[in-house]
Amino acid sequence: MKPSLAKGTRDFTAKEVINRRAIINTLQKNFELFGFQPLETPSFENLSTLTGKYGEEGDRLIFKILNSGDYASKTNEQDWQAKNSQKLISQISEKALRYDLTVPFARFVAMNHGQLVFPFKRYQIQPVWRADRPQKGRFREFYQCDADVVGSESLWQEVDLVQLYLKSFSDLKIPVTIHLNNRKILSGLAQYAGITDQLIDFTVALDKLDKIGQDGVVKELLEKNISQESISKLDFLFTLSESALENVLLLKEKFEGNDIGTQGVEELEFVLMQCLDLGISSENLKFDITLARGLDYYTGAIFEVKANGVAMGSIGGGGRYDNLTEVFGVKNIPGIGISFGLDRIYLVMEELRLFTDSAENAVQYLFANYGEKESAAALKIVAQLRANGIAAELYPEAAKLKKQFAYAEKKGIPNLVFYGEEEIEAGNITVKNLLNGEQETITLSAFLELK
Amino acid sequence: MKPSLAKGTRDFTAKEVINRRAIINTLQKNFELFGFQPLETPSFENLSTLTGKYGEEGDRLIFKILNSGDYASKTNEQDWQAKNSQKLISQISEKALRYDLTVPFARFVAMNHGQLVFPFKRYQIQPVWRADRPQKGRFREFYQCDADVVGSESLWQEVDLVQLYLKSFSDLKIPVTIHLNNRKILSGLAQYAGITDQLIDFTVALDKLDKIGQDGVVKELLEKNISQESISKLDFLFTLSESALENVLLLKEKFEGNDIGTQGVEELEFVLMQCLDLGISSENLKFDITLARGLDYYTGAIFEVKANGVAMGSIGGGGRYDNLTEVFGVKNIPGIGISFGLDRIYLVMEELRLFTDSAENAVQYLFANYGEKESAAALKIVAQLRANGIAAELYPEAAKLKKQFAYAEKKGIPNLVFYGEEEIEAGNITVKNLLNGEQETITLSAFLELK
Numbered sequence: 001m002k003p004s005l006a007k008g009t010r011d012f013t014a015k016e017v018i019n020r021r022a023i024i025n026t027l028q029k030n031f032e033l034f035g036f037q038p039l040e041t042p043s044f045e046n047l048s049t050l051t052g053k054y055g056e057e058g059d060r061l062i063f064k065i066l067n068s069g070d071y072a073s074k075t076n077e078q079d080w081q082a083k084n085s086q087k088l089i090s091q092i093s094e095k096a097l098r099y100d101l102t103v104p105f106a107r108f109v110a111m112n113h114g115q116l117v118f119p120f121k122r123y124q125i126q127p128v129w130r131a132d133r134p135q136k137g138r139f140r141e142f143y144q145c146d147a148d149v150v151g152s153e154s155l156w157q158e159v160d161l162v163q164l165y166l167k168s169f170s171d172l173k174i175p176v177t178i179h180l181n182n183r184k185i186l187s188g189l190a191q192y193a194g195i196t197d198q199l200i201d202f203t204v205a206l207d208k209l210d211k212i213g214q215d216g217v218v219k220e221l222l223e224k225n226i227s228q229e230s231i232s233k234l235d236f237l238f239t240l241s242e243s244a245l246e247n248v249l250l251l252k253e254k255f256e257g258n259d260i261g262t263q264g265v266e267e268l269e270f271v272l273m274q275c276l277d278l279g280i281s282s283e284n285l286k287f288d289i290t291l292a293r294g295l296d297y298y299t300g301a302i303f304e305v306k307a308n309g310v311a312m313g314s315i316g317g318g319g320r321y322d323n324l325t326e327v328f329g330v331k332n333i334p335g336i337g338i339s340f341g342l343d344r345i346y347l348v349m350e351e352l353r354l355f356t357d358s359a360e361n362a363v364q365y366l367f368a369n370y371g372e373k374e375s376a377a378a379l380k381i382v383a384q385l386r387a388n389g390i391a392a393e394l395y396p397e398a399a400k401l402k403k404q405f406a407y408a409e410k411k412g413i414p415n416l417v418f419y420g421e422e423e424i425e426a427g428n429i430t431v432k433n434l435l436n437g438e439q440e441t442i443t444l445s446a447f448l449e450l451k
Numbered sequence: 452m453k454p455s456l457a458k459g460t461r462d463f464t465a466k467e468v469i470n471r472r473a474i475i476n477t478l479q480k481n482f483e484l485f486g487f488q489p490l491e492t493p494s495f496e497n498l499s500t501l502t503g504k505y506g507e508e509g510d511r512l513i514f515k516i517l518n519s520g521d522y523a524s525k526t527n528e529q530d531w532q533a534k535n536s537q538k539l540i541s542q543i544s545e546k547a548l549r550y551d552l553t554v555p556f557a558r559f560v561a562m563n564h565g566q567l568v569f570p571f572k573r574y575q576i577q578p579v580w581r582a583d584r585p586q587k588g589r590f591r592e593f594y595q596c597d598a599d600v601v602g603s604e605s606l607w608q609e610v611d612l613v614q615l616y617l618k619s620f621s622d623l624k625i626p627v628t629i630h631l632n633n634r635k636i637l638s639g640l641a642q643y644a645g646i647t648d649q650l651i652d653f654t655v656a657l658d659k660l661d662k663i664g665q666d667g668v669v670k671e672l673l674e675k676n677i678s679q680e681s682i683s684k685l686d687f688l689f690t691l692s693e694s695a696l697e698n699v700l701l702l703k704e705k706f707e708g709n710d711i712g713t714q715g716v717e718e719l720e721f722v723l724m725q726c727l728d729l730g731i732s733s734e735n736l737k738f739d740i741t742l743a744r745g746l747d748y749y750t751g752a753i754f755e756v757k758a759n760g761v762a763m764g765s766i767g768g769g770g771r772y773d774n775l776t777e778v779f780g781v782k783n784i785p786g787i788g789i790s791f792g793l794d795r796i797y798l799v800m801e802e803l804r805l806f807t808d809s810a811e812n813a814v815q816y817l818f819a820n821y822g823e824k825e826s827a828a829a830l831k832i833v834a835q836l837r838a839n840g841i842a843a844e845l846y847p848e849a850a851k852l853k854k855q856f857a858y859a860e861k862k863g864i865p866n867l868v869f870y871g872e873e874e875i876e877a878g879n880i881t882v883k884n885l886l887n888g889e890q891e892t893i894t895l896s897a898f899l900e901l902k
Contacts, residue, residue: 010493012490014489038465071536
């Protein structure tokens with residue numbers, strides 16, 4: 001009887017909705033300033049569209065929707081008798097909730113590529129669902145905010161997306177550093193050290209440099225059977241300069257004759273140089289050779305955004321990929337995308353006290369209710385205020401004034417308006433400011449003129 | 452391999468997202484002007500929260516989410532062997548997609564009523580999901596836009612909601628008529644005719660008056676075994692006046708000694724009179740005694756909104772109910788709510804050509820790409836435009852101008868900007884207006900000053 005929220009989900013009350021909306025509106029505005037157009041895809045897709053795209057673990061975390069009607073009768077008898085939950089999934093479920101925004105976007109592009117104008121720039125801000133074990137800060141329903149350009153390999157996109165990140169976070173007043181790397185540099189390093197087959201082991205260890213230090217990384221590499229000789233060749237990674245451009249020069253040297261590495265460094269150099277030329281401070285843009293997110297997917301630039309001075313994981317990330325839609329049978333659609341982490345951005349803004357007590361759309365005036373006749377007169381003023389874009393309401397019952405007061409206070413309404421028999425007859429209106437306690441009686445026409 | 456949309460779902464492309472957003476923003480703004488605060492509830496609820504709230508047919512139409520893991524092992528052996536799809540649902544599914552916004556709202560109020568300020572006014576604009584058979588104009592995922600006030604029985608809420616409807620539709624530029632009735636009047640009529648037990652049969656038939664006429668209604672009533680004598684007593688319904696107030700007087704007469712009927716007429720009279728007093732035209736507000744929506748739920752006022760001059764069902768509806776949360780064990784929370792039908796409003800606005808070619812957030816300037824050096828210079832101008840809130844982009848590749856042209860045209864970008872070597876050296880910029888073909892070269896500073 002007593003109801004509860006489903007595990008891992010949240011209600012968002014007024015303040016939260018309004019704060020989240022402020023973030024979303026800022027992202028939306030910037031996406032559009034940069035030429036991205038909105039797309040919304042359905043909450044559920046055919047199960048076959050989603051399965052096999054996120055690895056085995058991902059497949060498990062997709063929420064499947066049970067078929068309607070007599071689903072049991074349509075199953076394979078043997079699987080049913082064996083109670084084979086795994087095999088029965090596709091027999092009793094043909095739909096599933098969106099797990100991310102990328103696969104639905106790929107599905108959309110694959111279905112419509114004949115009609116789209118390339119390069120196609122879309123943004124998408126929608127919830128996704130994952131059957132993860134709920135934890136502090138991890139929910140089963142959360143928003144993703146993605147911007148992707150597909151159909152162009154131009155490195156100007158990388159430059160543009162760095163700017164999009166910086167402008168958006170600047171508008172949100174969050175100081176950030178963008179970490180930049182390139183998948184090809186990581187491949188080049190693996191090749192340089194003769195550990196091409198162990199690229200993942202290598203990058204997973206290197207990624208922990210911040211946390212476990214040089215000794216820890218070396219220890220982990222040895223545990224993964226990477227030879228001391230290979231590790232020695234990579235020793236220079238532990239003594240890199242603070243200057244991105246110095247590191248670029250050093251890598252260029254190391255990568256002589258190493259095509260993939262050289263290409264990676266040159267790409268990174270182009271993006272760095274163009275960003276600096278655009279006036280972006282080198283303090284906001286860090287060449288981070290340990291950055292290895294999305295390595296199974298990204299093929300060029302890799303981005304990650306961190307809020308300066310706040311202990312929080314990344315609040316954004318993205319990268320370049322070779323083919324968005326190959327899995328749906330449409331080839332040669334390369335692209336690059338970035339994502340903003342709404343929940344973490346929210347937490348950062350809370351920590352930095354960046355949310356204003358956004359009273360903008362909140363009720364400014366509560367008209368006290370003195371009974372039918374006065375209420376009818378009050379509602380006319382209320383209607384005029386609303387027509388002028390000022391939120392106002394009449395307390396619905398002729399309750400004791402104390403109760404009406406309490407309502408205004410609890411709802412955070414700053415002004416209580418008395419428009420009783422006396423005021424109406426005199427053509428006046430009395431406004432009590434609940435913030436400073438001041439009360440003033442002025443003529444109705446003066447009151448309305450001010451609005 | 453070839454992907455498709457799940458049945459009954461839609462992708463919304465840029466134009467549709469922007470148009471829908473325009474409607475939603477208008478509703479949102481008005482909800483807030485009227486003192487409603489936003490609420491967002493999760494997309495899925497515990498299955499037990501939803502089942503039993505929408506009747507048997509409704510229960511069938513709820514999308515259930517399959518449990519993760521080895522769901523089959525946790526079922527009742529007998530039900531499994533019998534392949535009893537119905538009984539197994541609650542054993543293999545503990546979550547379900549939101550079917551409407553009312554039950555999640557009730558769940559929220561029941562969980563939080565101790566902390567809420569009553570009367571509690573919330574609005575909610577979110578998608579809902581129904582496993583209906585997809586048809587033209589009927590989708591499995593669609594938005595509901597609801598505003599409810601709970602914790603007050605004041606009839607001023609009815610008056611306020613009529614105004615909210617009229618102001619919102621006036622802002623959307625859709626001319627509407629609000630149809631108004633009262634459940635108590637219908638009960639009173641049934642009592643007056645001695646057919647209290649057949650209230651539903653009676654109202655279902657009466658509701659069709661528009662379509663099947665007086666003869667049709669009478670025929671249906673007879674088929675439902677309503678006596679000729681009862682029907683005769685209701686004959687006056689077929690010759691009601693066009694004037695709402697005349698009908699109110701007539702009903703008051705008929706309802707002498709009929710408490711429920713009298714109360715219904717008096718409530719309706721109050722709402723009508725107050726609305727007229729507020730300057731609402733009687734043409735926009737119709738007392739429609741045939742209106743019987745939500746009869747199993749509504750207990751007082753019943754609303755329905757129709758767009759004038761457009762052949763479309765109702766684009767909004769609502770009514771008063773006695774208890775929102777009783778089903779969750781919390782009593783005495785009466786309320787009233789209205790709903791806006793987003794999809795139908797969209798269709799009406801399309802038919803009435805009310806959508807502007809909202810270029811507001813669309814890209815205004817496409818900078819032609821002449822190569823690296825020019826692009827770097829162009830991006831600086833692009834950044835300045837964006838900083839001034841003007842959407843602009845650089846074509847990402849130094850492709851043939853014809854191709855760049857085509858991109859601008861297809862994307863509906865009105866201005867193509869040439870900022871080549873010559874212009875850069877001379878401090879000029881050339882802008883070609885693609886709408887009228889005019890091309891102009893001006894100084895860069897003049898161009899930027901205009902922005």
